[in-house]
Amino acid sequence: SAIAVIVVAAGSGTRLGHAEPKAFVPLGGDTVLAASVSGVLAMRRAPHLVLVVPGDRVEAARERFAVDAADVGAALDVVAGGATRQESVAAGLAVLPAAVETVLVHDAARALTPALLFDEVAAAVRARRHGIVPALDVVDTVKRVAVDGRVVETVDRSSLRAVQTPQGFPRSSLDHAYATARGEFTDDAALVAAAGLVVETVPGDVRAFKITVPADLRRAEQLLAEQRG
């Protein structure tokens, strides 16, 4: 049964503050999106790849990645995103062929995510038939604070996790959750959980951090340079 990976890359990157939309910012001699795509295309089995990009970049992205995808036998679709991440994921879901049974949703901004994490999330979805999110322990001490900034209490972090992407789901669950969602959710796991469906965790990877602010982009450049020796 087929696996699809939807890479959402239609955001503007306000916090990064670059002239280009975040996914099109230079990284390692190419772009943030190209780094993400190379992780996806290095999966054990070539997926159906859906790129969700700003409307004025659909044609350019299709041209840029057509050969890379074909080289590993991956089908490629490129579609225009929406005003919110959730709308962008929905645009990607709308073009999936019927044969797709497992869907991974990935932030283009998590550009250094290793291929192995995509493989592990996909395998866990297929084995457990639930939503799967990569999660890391929270290392900092976490405080609950009042509106004035005063510390109210220390939160027990043993039950807390920081979650990443790719987040994977049985296709029918994700379709159902998106069709019935009311309001905005911060990630796909929250949207699926709101539909009453089970979401479980697998170990995340520090390299799947999200490029959000300029310091994250510098960290990504350094890690890429180290990887290339």
Ligand code: CTP
């Ligand atoms: N995204 C998207 N469509 C949107 C908003 C976000 O496809 N309308 C994507 C981004 O391109 C990114 C991922 O969702 O890969 C995670 O979002 P985030 O890191 O918040 O990116 P931006 O929204 O672009 O950044 P910012 O919030 O700083 O503007």
Ligand code: MG
């Ligand atoms: Mg955003």
